[in-house]
Structures are given as C-alpha cells and as structure tokens.
Amino acid sequence: MSAPISAIREPLITGSKTYHTITEDICGPTERTPTTAWVIAFIVAVTGLALYVFSVTWTIWVGIGSWNLNRTINWGWDITNFVWWVGIGHAGTLISAILLLFRQKWRTGVNRAAEAMTIFAVMCAGQFPLIHMGRLWLGFFIFPYPNTRGPLWVNFNSPLLWDVFAISTYFTVSLLFWYTGLVPDFATVRDRAKGLRRKIYSYVSFGWTGSAKHWQRWEALSLVLAGLATPLVLSVHTIVSFDFATSVIPGWHTTIFPPYFVAGAIFSGFAMVQTLMIMTRKVLKLEDYITLEHIDSMNKVILATGSIVGVAYLTELFIAWYSGYIYEQFAFYNRVMGPYFWSYIGMMGCNVISPQIFWSKKMRRSILVTFFMSIFINIGMWFERFVIIASTLARDYLPSSWSYYSPTWVEVCLFIGTLGLFSTLYLVFMRVAPVVAVAEIKGILKTGGDQYVGPNIKHGNDHKESTHH
Amino acid sequence: MKQESTQVLYGLYNDEEVLLHAVKKAKEDHLDIMDVYSPFPVHGLDNILGLTESRIHIAGFIYGLIGCLTAFLFMTWVFTRDWPIIFGGKPYFSALSFIPITFEVTVLFASVGMVVTFYTICGMGPGVDNPTLDDRITDDKFCIAFDVDNADESKQAALRQFLTDTGAEEVNVKSI
Numbered sequence: 109m110s111a112p113i114s115a116i117r118e119p120l121i122t123g124s125k126t127y128h129t130i131t132e133d134i135c136g137p138t139e140r141t142p143t144t145a146w147v148i149a150f151i152v153a154v155t156g157l158a159l160y161v162f163s164v165t166w167t168i169w170v171g172i173g174s175w176n177l178n179r180t181i182n183w184g185w186d187i188t189n190f191v192w193w194v195g196i197g198h199a200g201t202l203i204s205a206i207l208l209l210f211r212q213k214w215r216t217g218v219n220r221a222a223e224a225m226t227i228f229a230v231m232c233a234g235q236f237p238l239i240h241m242g243r244l245w246l247g248f249f250i251f252p253y254p255n256t257r258g259p260l261w262v263n264f265n266s267p268l269l270w271d272v273f274a275i276s277t278y279f280t281v282s283l284l285f286w287y288t289g290l291v292p293d294f295a296t297v298r299d300r301a302k303g304l305r306r307k308i309y310s311y312v313s314f315g316w317t318g319s320a321k322h323w324q325r326w327e328a329l330s331l332v333l334a335g336l337a338t339p340l341v342l343s344v345h346t347i348v349s350f351d352f353a354t355s356v357i358p359g360w361h362t363t364i365f366p367p368y369f370v371a372g373a374i375f376s377g378f379a380m381v382q383t384l385m386i387m388t389r390k391v392l393k394l395e396d397y398i399t400l401e402h403i404d405s406m407n408k409v410i411l412a413t414g415s416i417v418g419v420a421y422l423t424e425l426f427i428a429w430y431s432g433y434i435y436e437q438f439a440f441y442n443r444v445m446g447p448y449f450w451s452y453i454g455m456m457g458c459n460v461i462s463p464q465i466f467w468s469k470k471m472r473r474s475i476l477v478t479f480f481m482s483i484f485i486n487i488g489m490w491f492e493r494f495v496i497i498a499s500t501l502a503r504d505y506l507p508s509s510w511s512y513y514s515p516t517w518v519e520v521c522l523f524i525g526t527l528g529l530f531s532t533l534y535l536v537f538m539r540v541a542p543v544v545a546v547a548e549i550k551g552i553l554k555t556g557g558d559q560y561v562g563p564n565i566k567h568g569n570d571h572k573e574s575t576h577h
Numbered sequence: 578m579k580q581e582s583t584q585v586l587y588g589l590y591n592d593e594e595v596l597l598h599a600v601k602k603a604k605e606d607h608l609d610i611m612d613v614y615s616p617f618p619v620h621g622l623d624n625i626l627g628l629t630e631s632r633i634h635i636a637g638f639i640y641g642l643i644g645c646l647t648a649f650l651f652m653t654w655v656f657t658r659d660w661p662i663i664f665g666g667k668p669y670f671s672a673l674s675f676i677p678i679t680f681e682v683t684v685l686f687a688s689v690g691m692v693v694t695f696y697t698i699c700g701m702g703p704g705v706d707n708p709t710l711d712d713r714i715t716d717d718k719f720c721i722a723f724d725v726d727n728a729d730e731s732k733q734a735a736l737r738q739f740l741t742d743t744g745a746e747e748v749n750v751k752s753i
Binding site for chain 1: 594612613614615616617618619622623626628630631633634637641651652655656659660662664665667671672674677678680681682684685687688689691692696698699700701702703704705706707708709712713714715716717720
C-alpha cells in the first residue's frame with residue numbers, strides 16, 4: 109500500500125476509529141440481544157418464509173397446473189423470478205471480485221454483505237427452474253451421472269444445461285470466496301467469546317491464527333478467486349441470456365443479449381445492495397463504515413449500468429426496425445404497444461428514466477432518494493424480465509394460439525415467499541456473522557480513516573502517513 | 578492438533594508500522610522469528626520476513642487445467658463415442674457449444690481445488706482448534722513470537738530486551 113493518498117479523497121471510515129473500536133462496532137451486534145427493529149423484520153421475513161414453504165408444497169402437491177402457464181406462454185413468473193434473482197446476485201461478485209482487482213478500497217465496507225446477498229439470491233433463483241421441472245424429485249436428472257438408461261447423457265449443447273453448470277459453479281465459487289473471507293473474522297468473534305459461543309465460533313473459524321504466512325496465502329487465494337470469479341460472473345448472466353438468445357423466437361434471438369443481461373444484472377444487483385445496506389447501516393449503526401461515500405459510489409455504478417441498459421433497449425428497437433424482418437419488427441411493436449405495454453412502461457420508467465436523477469451529486473448522496481430509487485430499480489428490472497418473457501411468448505408465430513397470461517395466487521405467493529426466504533437468510537446472517545469485513549476494514553484504516561485522510565485530518569498523523577506504510 | 582507443546586516468548590505491538598520496524602530489526606540482528614501474527618494482512622511484512630511468494634496460484638492453474646480437460650474430453654467422448662446423437666443438424670463434435678461448460682468446470686475445479694489446498698497447507702479445517710497466543714491478536718495487537726524451547730536464561734532475556742526495545746507493549750511466555 110505504497111500508493112500516495114490523495115488529500116481530496118473522501119474518507120471511507122468516519123468517527124476516528126481505532127482497530128479495537130472497529131472490532132467492537134462490527135462484532136458487537138452479533139453479541140448483543142437483537143434490537144426491536146431486527147425482531148420485527150425477522151417476524152415479517154419468517155412469515156414470508158412460511159408463505160414460501162406453503163406455495164412450494166402446494167405447487168408440488170397439485171402440480172404445475174396450479175400455475176397459469178399454458179401451451180403458448182410456457183414461461184411466466186417462474187423464469188422471470190429466476191432471472192431477476194440471479195441478476196441480483198451479480199452485484200455481490202462484482203463488488204468482491206472486480207472491485208478487488210481494480211483495487212477499489214470502498215468495496216471493503218460493503219463486500220461481505222453483498223456477497224451474502226449473492227449467495228442467498230442464487231439460492232432463491234435456483235428454486236424456480238427446479239420447481240418448474242414439474243417433477244422435482246427427478247431434479248438430479250440434470251446432472252451427467254452414469255445411469256441405467258444407457259447411460260443416456262444430458263444434452264451438452266443445450267443452453268439450459270449450460271445454465272445448470274453456470275449457476276451451480278457460481279453458487280459454489282461465491283460460497284467458497286465468501287467463507288474464506290469470513291474465516292479470519294469468525295476468529296475475531298471467537299477470541300471475544302466465552303463458553304459454548306466460543307466453541308461454535310472456534311469450529312467455524314477453522315483454527316485461524318493470523319500467522320503471517322497464512323495471511324499471505326489468504327491474500328493470494330483471494331486474488332486468484334477474484335480473478336476467476338470475474339469472468340465467471342460475466343459468464344453466468346451471459347449463459348442465462350443464452351437461454352433466450354439461442355432460441356429462434358423473434359425478440360429473443362439477438363446477439364445483444366449477453367452484454368445487455370450482464371449490465372442489467374449489475375444494475376439490479378447494486379440496487380438490491382443499496383436497499384440492504386441502507387437498512388443494515390441504520391439497524392446495526394454502521395454509518396461510520398458504510399458512509400455516504402459508499403452510497404455515492406454505488407449510485408454512480410447504478411447510473412452507468414442503468415444507462416447501458418437504456419442504450420440496449422433503444423438499440424433493440426432500432427435493430428428490429430433496421431433488420432427489415434417483419435416478425436422481429438412485430439415482436440418489438442408488440443412489446444411497446446401490445447397487451448403488456450404497461451410492463452414496458454414500467455421497465456423504461458424505472459430502469460432508464462428514473463436513474464438519471466443520479467447525475468446530481470445531491471441526489472446520489474441522499475439516503476431517502478437512494479432507498480426509493482433502489483426499490484424502483486428492482487421493480488423495473490423485474491418488469492424487464494417479464495417484458496422479455498411474457499410479452500414475447502404471448503404473441504407467437506400462429507395468431508390462433510395468441511394468448512394472455514396472468515399469474516395465479518400460487519405464483520404470486522411463491523415470489524413473495526422467495527423474498528421471505530431471502531430476508532430470513534439475510535437477517536440470520538446479520539445476527540451470526542460480522543456484516544462488514546473486519547480484517548479488510550482494518551487494512552484500509554490508515555488510508556481511509558477520517559483521522560488520516562479528508563477534511564477532518566488530525567495533523568499529528570499526516571506526515572507519518574505520507575512517508576511510509 | 579500438535580501434541581508436543583512449545584515454549585513461546587512473544588511480544589505484542591500496538592501498530593503495524595512498529596511491528597514492521599521490529600521485524601526488520603530482528604532480521605538485521607539475525608534473530609530466529611518463529612512466526613508473526615496480525616489481525617489483518619500487513620503489507621510488506623512477507624518481504625521483510627523473507628517469506629517466499631505463495632504458489633497457490635500455480636496449484637490453481639493445474640486444477641483448472643484438469644477441470645478444463647475433464648469437461649472437454651468427457652463431452653467429446655459422450656458425443657462422438659459413447660452415444661452420438663445429432664442435435665439440430667450439427668456435427669457430433671460441435672466443439673463451440675462445449676465451451677460454456679468447459680469454462681464453468683475449469684473455474685469450479687480451480688476454485689474448489691485452491692480452497693481445499695489452502696486449508697490443507699495452513700493446517701486448518703472445520704473444527705480444527707489451533708492454539709493461539711493471545712485473544713487480542715485477532716483484534717488490535719500485532720505479535721512477534723520466538724520459539725524459546727531450547728533457549729537458556731540469557732538468550733531469553735536478550736529476546737525480551739529486544740521486544741521491549743522495539744516497542745512491544747507486552748512480553749509474555751506461553752506454552753502452546
């Protein structure tokens with residue numbers, strides 16, 4: 109860390125923290141009894157979880173017929189939700205991996221929670237294709253294992269199978285990356301604990317000692333995992349987009365899908381990170397670690413990716429017209445003017461127009477605006493997937509099979525249920541693990557702490573900082 | 578884990594820069610440091626300590642290569658030898674469409690392999706309870722440890738003196 113520290117850099121840790129106060133602030137919430145806010149949130153989340161269990165059970169008991177899918181519209185809320193959840197997951201990996209490679213120090217405030225979000229979001233996403241298979245108990249058929257039917261292998265040329273590999277690899281790698289980062293922090297919690305609590309954290313901290321050689325290997329491992337996760341995260345949503353792009357359905361069969369999906373994924377993921385971070389920092393009183401500077405930085409990413417998505421929407425329309433291919437032209441006419449025009453308006457309004465507010469620095473640094481924008485964007489990105497899936501399928505090649513789709517209560521409850529599952533997992537995570545990477549925050553204290561950089565600099569320290577370290 | 582216990586003399590420092598100076602001094606004095614512990618990775622420490630660069634990325638490359646070959650050759654074998662089927666009029670050996678899965682399996686093998694290797698070579702794993710010198714090392718203390726199993730009184734006194742002189746706030750002996 110010999111890089112010079114710019115005097116105009118905003119501090120990333122406020123409140124003149126010391127190493128010990130960082131430990132106290134971040135490990136403290138896991139040691140105290142939960143706050144009322146947490147308990148209320150947990151009750152709501154568990155209610156959602158119960159709804160999830162109920163609607164999954166219902167779907168499996170009654171069958172997929174309990175959903176409103178039909179011969180024409182065979183993908184509905186299920187795949188919309190799948191793509192939406194997978195997309196949300198992407199911001200976690202982007203923050204932890206890509207920003208690590210770019211040496212962006214602000215990532216340390218939010219990476220732990222964002223990675224947790226990734227893992228929980230991918231868990232929610234995975235439900236939908238599995239349940240949509242109809243016979244959930246035969247789900248293992250999707251893996252190429254030696255079987256008594258030949259062996260008859262899966263179709264390795266199918267994007268749906270690529271998806272299986274992409275999502276399961278993504279989940280595994282994210283989990284390993286996240287947990288490896290957690291191990292030193294669990295050791296910190298362990299060393300503060302007594303009795304049974306110490307035994308539990310001793311078990312999960314894998315015997316971490318903080319030895320110099322271990323730290324060196326840990327950093328090397330993190331860097332290589334980041335290097336692997338970066339192309340991985342791009343590949344995952346690329347492959348998700350192949351589910352559509354490799355088909356011959358007008359409106360899906362486009363080469364713009366991979367970059368457009370990846371940008372959209374990052375966009376929606378950052379919005380979800382904002383939603384979670386604004387609540388987390390408030391509930392756990394972590395305003396000194398997740399500062400306005402962090403929120404500002406993430407809003408810049410949201411503005412950039414939102415605009416990329418906007419350009420992609422317009423490019424699609426232009427190319428549809430320019431191709432001279434009437435089926436493609438009709439598909440896009442139908443998206444904008446057809447029976448689902450309201451979802452197209454929702455998508456454009458929430459994803460393209462509303463994020464433009466973030467050109468203003470004042471808006472980027474407003475908690476209230478950011479919070480509402482993050483909800484808007486998540487709604488908009490859900491609409492985007494719904495537009496792509498439902499509006500395209502509703503008007504296929506054969507006008508006699510044109511149809512309209514709206515979900516049954518089971519599908520709606522299943523979606524709300526996954527929100528409950530996600531929130532429950534996140535709230536439990538908030539209770540048992542440090543939500544900010546303690547060791548990494550300590551590592552940037554001397555280059556990001558407000559007693560060392562920024563306007564509140566204390567003059568006893570600055571010469572020490574600028575010469576070495 | 579370890580059955581034999583070692584007598585360890587260690588000093589706790591409050592700041593990583595003081596620690597770096599102390600380690601540098603110890604190296605100049607040719608003192609044999611057993612290990613250095615810190616609550617977060619201290620940059621430049623591995624150079625001063627003379628630690629060789631971690632080779633975990635080489636292991637990762639090898640695992641990735643194994644994953645890559647496994648996936649690609651397996652799919653090739655399935656579609657050209659074991660059960661050739663024509664999909665969409667494409668050749669049996671449609672290498673381009675093998676790329677996504679080959680890539681995913683490469684990443685999977687490299688990541689899982691590296692993580693397993695990391696915990697194995699560090700002697701860590703679920704439920705492993707390695708002895709630690711002080712609970713504050715994972716909080717805000719930086720520690721230099723000397724193995725004093727075979728050191729006599731005067732050698733120990735010299736090491737104590739060294740730790741205090743270089744700015745250690747506390748010097749203790751513990752058997753781990």
